[in-house]
Amino acid sequence: QVQLVESGGGLVQAGGSLRLSCAASGRAFSSHAAAWFRQAPGKEREFVAAISRAGGPTYYADSVQGRFTISRDNAKNTVSLQMNSLKPEDTAVYYCAASSGTRPPTFDIREYDSWGQGTQVTVSS
DSSP, rough: EEEEEEOOOOOEEETTEEEEEEEESSSOGGGGGEEEEEEOOOOOOEEEEEEESSOOEEEEEETTTTTEHHHHHHHHEEEEEEEEEOOOGGGGGEEEEEEEEOOOOOSOGGGOOOOOOOOEEEEEE
16 A cells, blocks of 8 residues: 545635645555545545556546546656636545556546545635
């Protein structure tokens, strides 16, 4: 497992942008697929985006496709989520996750065995 710490959350107006970062430590991060999930109050945690070990390909939930971009820098042990054209419905706690499995990145939450503590993103209308 790796240790993950998110940063970059905050309050932004609808239509604005935020960039979330996740710093990894521990075992070789480059051997882990990585993803972002989010959880809104009263709702289950849901998949947002995922990226393979080498940085491509990437996968997105339909709700964020075209607005969010996931990327990673294995030299710096970081994964980022650039969020543009934010909507009030994007308000949630965003979690960074990593998978030590050998499968390609997936939307399945059960595949991820390392999690960060989460960072709050609030989009006002």
